[in-house]
Every structure is written in C-alpha cells, then in structure tokens.
Amino acid sequence: MRGSIGSMLLDRLQQLGISRIYGVPGDYNLEFLELIERTPGIAFIGTCNELNAAYAADGDARMTGIGAVLVTYGVGDLSALSAVAGACAEGVPVVVISGMPPMHAIGSRALVHHTLADGDYDNVMACYRQFTVASTRLQPATAVAETDRVLHAVQALKRPVYIQFPSDICYVGIDVPPPPSAIVVSDPDLLAQAAGWVVQRIAQARQPVVLVDAMVRQYGLHDLVLRLCTQYGIPYAALSSARTxxxxxxxxxLGPYGGQASAPGVADYVKNADCVIGLGVRFVDSTSGYFSQELQPGALIDVQPFSLTCDGKNMQGITAADLLGAVGRNISGKQPARPALPVSPDHAVLASSGAQPWGQAVFWQQVEAFLRPGDIVGADNGSSMVAMLHARLPAGCSLLVQPVWAAIGYSLPASLGACLAQPDRRHVLFIGDGSFQMTAQELSTLLRHRCNITIFLINNGGYTIERMILGPQAAYNDIANWNYAALPAAMGGDAAAILSLKAENQAELDTALAQVAQHEGLAFIEVGFIPMDAPAGLDVMGRAVRRYDYGIETPESF
Incomplete structure (x- = not known):
C-alpha cells in the first residue's frame, strides 16, 4: 500500500491505541500538525508548554496504556525532557515525536534557529538516548522499518521512545506494509521449568506474600496476579508506585508496603515471609521507607518483565505474563493454613465539625469521606502524596502519583491527560502551592476542555516537604502567595461553570465539600494551613531524608 511518511506514522500510532497527541506547535512540526487535523480518530491537544505536554501524555498513558507528545526541535525537546525522564523512571510508555529542521538543513549543517548554531544535529538525540529505550531519525529510505522498530520497543519495554521527524518529509510517498506483530512469546521449555520453580516454592511456603510494583500496570497483569493470589490464598501488598x-x-x-514506613504489622509480615513473590519490584528510597525493607535471605522470587530469579538461579526468555499464567494453571491442591494478616486500626472519625482543631489531620479525614468509588485521584509529590499513600481509598479508585521521579508539579498536567483519557470518571487532584506554581498554566487547558475535576490547592505558604527536611523557617522555602481561588476565572474559564472557593477552617471546608458534591465540571478549592502543618508521616519522611542526604538528625545540628 502506498502512503506518505506522515500518514504512515499516524496510522501506526492509532494501531497502538493512541487517539490524542499532546504538545505545542512549532515551525518544524506544523505540516505534521496540519496532517493530524485532517486525520479522523486522532486529536492534537495543545498545552501551554512542552514539559506539561509530556506530563499529560504520561497521565494519559497510565490510564490507557500508551501516550504521545509532539514537540519542535531543540527548545521543545529539552523542555519536555524532564517529563520524559520521569516516564522512563516510572515505566510509562510515551512516544515522543520531534519535528526537526528539514533534511537539506541537516545534510548541509546549516546554522538554523532552535539549534546551537554550530551545525551539530546529533546533540539532542544524544540527550534523549539517555532516557528512552529506542530512538530514530526518520528518513524516506528506512522510515517504515525504523518506525516499526521504535514502536515495537515502546510496546515491549513500556518506556518512552523518541522519533525525530524532519519537516520536509511528511508527504514523501512510500510503500507501507502491514505492521509487524509486537507479541513477545516465551520459550516454552524455559517457561515450564521456571513455572515449576515458582510452584514448588509456593507449595513449600509457610508464609508467602506477593509484592506488587509498577510492572503490573505496565503489562496489564492485574487479573493474572489476582487469580494467582486467590487460587493459593497468597496475600499481596503494594509499593507506593503500585497503589490501587x-x-x-x-x-x-495486606496493605501498602514501604519497609518500616508501612502500615502497622505489614513490614513484620513481609519480613517474616519465607516466599516473597516480587512483581517487578525495585526498592527505591521513596518506595522502601529509605531502604528499610527487610526480607529473609533467599525469600525473594524476583519476577521481572522478561526474566525470573529464584533460589539463586536466573532464567531469561520468559515473560512475566506467561509465567504468572503458567504458575496459576499448575497450582493445585487444598490451600494450606496461612498466618493471620495484621489488622490496621480504623481511622478516627470526627464526632462533629468542631471535635478537633483545624489542620491537616482533620482535612485528610474529611477527604477520605469525600472520595467516591471509581475516582481517579491525583496527588503531587510532598504533603499530598504522603497523605494519599496513607489513605484508605474507595473501591475502584485509581491513584495517580509519581513517587520515583518525584517531580513537583507533575500531577496537574498529568491529571489533564487522565481526564481526557477517561472523561466519564470523576477526577480529584490534591496539589501543594509550591507544586502548583510549577505547572499552573495547565489549569487553563483543563478549563478549555471542560474537564470534570476537583482540585484541592493545599496552601502552606511554601515548600512544606522541604521545610520538614531542612530550613523550617528559611526564606529559600518561601514562595509568593498567589490569589489561587481567582485563577480559574483569570485563565479563561466560564465563571458560571466554575466553582472556586477558599476554606480556612472546618466550617468553610464543610460548606465547600457540600457544594462540590453537587457540581459538575471544574471545582477549585484553596485550603489554607499554617506552614509546618502536614499530614501524618511527612515529618518521619523528612527525618529519613535528612539522615540519608546529610547525615544529621535535626536541622539544629548545623
């Protein structure tokens, strides 16, 4: 079949399930944008900058399985790169397309804008190679093969890929064969041997447990994991990167697991387990209570996307999905008795709105009652994420957080992507004032697309998480105090359709929550607290970071 390079690329993206491309127009990607506008089934979502576009693509990908972002060369590439690195760290498949200068400019090493004006057209590619699993520069002779190679990598490895698209080849005609299969198949003999190892370990285990990490999201393993746990009565716990x-x-x-930062009894249960089935587990500082995880020697069965390590033996050439399926099919017999799981104490319930003094302890209790089954809950790095990682979320909720890359400001544009990916669900975002100021522009895009989202702006007058680490009174942790509640109207929102409120005490919060419960569309609630007021757990986290980063117990040690 004949087609153009641009139409081939769009067809391949749609075949992967991509229906939205986030980005910012620039003079090297305009012709491709013209083609997108004329292509049914795929839409361009313009954002306020490329960093936010890549965050939005990340949020979309977490809901749908894959996302895409379009930038212009150089300035756009590097603006988006931090978000692309975050997607790489967190295992989020995002296709980055960069409209770059024309082939004749590249070939002649022309000194054009958006470059360093030194004739070097390889430096940006060198940057992206550090944070992607495949990259290419499209050329007419190899455009199809290179596109298929890179898109196979994003499907198989579930991390970002990068495509440079010279501006003058969009409509070059080429032969376009059907796309190749992207299915990765296990070696059947190795799979049978690996499944046998795991089945034997489970059968011998007195106290097994499954630890869930982001691999379950990346490869859609939810049903396989639940079937395995149910068939043999194995409890499961989730690292912060895998909550919900x-x-x-x-x-x-069992509960959330983060080493000694876990819920009561969970850390001890995992520590005493003689069979720990780790599903893509990575013990990062922020997901392990600063490396406080404790496992019995030899207890870990390490299941990674394409390998298994068990009892000191490593097996390659198998997929996690095939392994879990084979183990589930091979387990038989009566379930043995297991140790009782620890029971977490119920959260305290407010007797009345005036039962406790105003503060974050009260606020987060109220929030848990406000959330509904099926909500998509975003929480930015800092106070909000710590609170949500300790919260009990209603059934069917999805938690949108970024604990590994941990970039403040991530959650607002990521929530834009999640809203557009799943518009029929209610979205709730918790974000601190410092985080909000990083990416606040995308509030205007949420308004433009009439997203159904409730945003709680936690105003502590600065960087509370940093204050908990060092400098509780330091000026470097202060920020300007915006009139946050006025921003939705200032950013072009329909005043009649926006609910924008402030809550600085319990009565105002009660009133705000009652109004939000009846509202459809964007609701924005600024919630005010004193600077060092924080959710339970943030002070413990601050001390752990302080000890690890600086080797001191308290800021006064200076």
Whole structure:
C-alpha cells in the first residue's frame, strides 16, 4: 500500500491505541500538525508548554496504556525532557515525536534557529538516548522499518521512545506494509521449568506474600496476579508506585508496603515471609521507607518483565505474563493454613465539625469521606502524596502519583491527560502551592476542555516537604502567595461553570465539600494551613531524608 511518511506514522500510532497527541506547535512540526487535523480518530491537544505536554501524555498513558507528545526541535525537546525522564523512571510508555529542521538543513549543517548554531544535529538525540529505550531519525529510505522498530520497543519495554521527524518529509510517498506483530512469546521449555520453580516454592511456603510494583500496570497483569493470589490464598501488598492497581479490600489485601514506613504489622509480615513473590519490584528510597525493607535471605522470587530469579538461579526468555499464567494453571491442591494478616486500626472519625482543631489531620479525614468509588485521584509529590499513600481509598479508585521521579508539579498536567483519557470518571487532584506554581498554566487547558475535576490547592505558604527536611523557617522555602481561588476565572474559564472557593477552617471546608458534591465540571478549592502543618508521616519522611542526604538528625545540628 502506498502512503506518505506522515500518514504512515499516524496510522501506526492509532494501531497502538493512541487517539490524542499532546504538545505545542512549532515551525518544524506544523505540516505534521496540519496532517493530524485532517486525520479522523486522532486529536492534537495543545498545552501551554512542552514539559506539561509530556506530563499529560504520561497521565494519559497510565490510564490507557500508551501516550504521545509532539514537540519542535531543540527548545521543545529539552523542555519536555524532564517529563520524559520521569516516564522512563516510572515505566510509562510515551512516544515522543520531534519535528526537526528539514533534511537539506541537516545534510548541509546549516546554522538554523532552535539549534546551537554550530551545525551539530546529533546533540539532542544524544540527550534523549539517555532516557528512552529506542530512538530514530526518520528518513524516506528506512522510515517504515525504523518506525516499526521504535514502536515495537515502546510496546515491549513500556518506556518512552523518541522519533525525530524532519519537516520536509511528511508527504514523501512510500510503500507501507502491514505492521509487524509486537507479541513477545516465551520459550516454552524455559517457561515450564521456571513455572515449576515458582510452584514448588509456593507449595513449600509457610508464609508467602506477593509484592506488587509498577510492572503490573505496565503489562496489564492485574487479573493474572489476582487469580494467582486467590487460587493459593497468597496475600499481596503494594509499593507506593503500585497503589490501587489491585483491590485494596478483601481477605488477601495486606496493605501498602514501604519497609518500616508501612502500615502497622505489614513490614513484620513481609519480613517474616519465607516466599516473597516480587512483581517487578525495585526498592527505591521513596518506595522502601529509605531502604528499610527487610526480607529473609533467599525469600525473594524476583519476577521481572522478561526474566525470573529464584533460589539463586536466573532464567531469561520468559515473560512475566506467561509465567504468572503458567504458575496459576499448575497450582493445585487444598490451600494450606496461612498466618493471620495484621489488622490496621480504623481511622478516627470526627464526632462533629468542631471535635478537633483545624489542620491537616482533620482535612485528610474529611477527604477520605469525600472520595467516591471509581475516582481517579491525583496527588503531587510532598504533603499530598504522603497523605494519599496513607489513605484508605474507595473501591475502584485509581491513584495517580509519581513517587520515583518525584517531580513537583507533575500531577496537574498529568491529571489533564487522565481526564481526557477517561472523561466519564470523576477526577480529584490534591496539589501543594509550591507544586502548583510549577505547572499552573495547565489549569487553563483543563478549563478549555471542560474537564470534570476537583482540585484541592493545599496552601502552606511554601515548600512544606522541604521545610520538614531542612530550613523550617528559611526564606529559600518561601514562595509568593498567589490569589489561587481567582485563577480559574483569570485563565479563561466560564465563571458560571466554575466553582472556586477558599476554606480556612472546618466550617468553610464543610460548606465547600457540600457544594462540590453537587457540581459538575471544574471545582477549585484553596485550603489554607499554617506552614509546618502536614499530614501524618511527612515529618518521619523528612527525618529519613535528612539522615540519608546529610547525615544529621535535626536541622539544629548545623
């Protein structure tokens, strides 16, 4: 079949399930944008900058399985790069397309704008190679093969890829064959041997447990993991990078796991387990209570996307999906008795709105009651994420957080992508004032697309998480105090359709929550607290970071 390079690329993206491309127009990608406008089934979502576009693509990908972002060369590439690195760290498949100068400019090493004016057209590619699993510069002779190679990598490895698209080849005609299969198949003999190892370990285990990490989201393993746990009565716990991927209720839900930062009893249960089935587990500082995880020697069965390590033996050439399926098919017999799971104490319930003094302890209790089953809950790095990682979320909720890359400001544009990916669900975002100021422009895009989202702006007058680490009174942790509640109207929102409120005490919060419950569309609630007021757990986190980063117990040690 004949087609153009541009139409081939769009067809391949749609075949992957991409229906939205986030980005910013620039003079090297305009012709491709013209083609997008004329192509049914795929839409361009303009954002306020490329960093936010890549964050939005990340949020979309977490809901749908893959995202895409379009930038212009140089300035756009490097603006987006931090978000692309975050997607790489967190295992989020995002296709980055960069409209770059024309082939004749590249070939002649022309000194054009958006470059360093030194004739070097390889420096940006060198940057992206550090944070992507495949990259290419399209040329007419190899455009199809290179596109398929890169898109195979994003499907198989579930991390970002990068495509440079010279501006003058969009409509070059080429032969376009059908796309190749992207299915990765396990070696059947190795798979049978690996499954046998795992089945034997489970059968011998007195106290097994499954630890869930982001791999379950990346490869859609939810049903396979639940079937395995249910068939053999194995409890499961989730690292912070995997919260809400599996049901957080029921007899097998152990609780969130983060080393000694875990819920009561969870750390001890995992420590005493003689069979720990780790699903893509990476013990990062922020997901392990600063490396406080404790496992029995030899207890870990390390299941990675394409390998298994068990009892000191490593097996390549198998996929996690095939392995979990094979283990589930091979387990048989009566379930043995297991140790009782730890029971977490119920959260305290406010007797009345005046039962406790105003502060974040009260606020987060109210928030748990406000959330509904099926909500998509975003929480930015800092106070909001710590609170949500300790919260009990209703059934069917999805938690949108970035604990590994941990960039403040991530959650607002990521929530834009999540809103557009799943518009029929209610979206709720918790973001601090410092985080909000990083990416606040995308509030205007949420308004433009009439997203159904409630945003709680936590105003502590600065960087509370940093104050908890060092400098509780330091000026470097202060920020300008915006009139946050006035921003939705200032950013072009329809005043009649926006609910924008402030809450600085319990009565005002009660009133705000009652109004939000009846509102459809964007609601923005600025919630005010004193600077060092923080959710439970943030002070403990601050001390752990302080000890690890600086080797001191308290700021006064200076």
């Amino acid at each position: 991927l599996l049901p957080e209720t029921g007899a097998l839900w």
